[in-house]
Amino acid sequence: MSSYQTEVQNLNYNAATRCFEALVVFHEGHETRKVPISAPLPIDTEFEAVSTILVARAKSHRARGRAVLMSRSPAQKTGRLVHLNDMIRQFKDAMGLNDMPTAA
Known part of the structure; x- marks a missing residue:
């Protein structure tokens, strides 16, 4: 059974675009997929909500084959x-x- 982990890295708020931006990293066994993603949310949005939305958007991008940054061990x-x-x-x-x- 392979290990699976998701993490949100480099979370920033871009005031110019009014979006949260981050790098969502999916660790799956010996593969790592990094998905740069953004979400238009108010600056006072709770961290848990922001991270949940960013991960969901990154999973959607990955499912469509748009997660192009990938590395293998x-x-x-x-x-x-x-x-x-x-x-x-x-x-x-x-x-x-x-x-x-x-x-x-």
């Missing part, structure tokens, strides 16, 4: 864990830094 690759030294070696090869000693 580099620790899992084709069902097995990649050793840290392998990741460092791949990075050094890509950067042309083969003469540097490996950590660990």
Whole structure:
């Protein structure tokens, strides 16, 4: 069973547009989807109401395929864990830094 968590980050009120703006982050197993979202609400709206509305709007965007910011954990690759030294070696090869000693 994979873990699932939602969080609201960087919550701001934009006075010019009279909207709350935030980055809603969905953590699902090894995937993270970040949805920038806004909602036109009065500045005195309770935090719980603002966060509930922002998460609901972000879920709607994600369901429509409009949540484009996504990352996957580099620790899992084709069902097995990649050793840290392998990741460092791949990075050094890509950067042309083969003469540097490996950590660990």
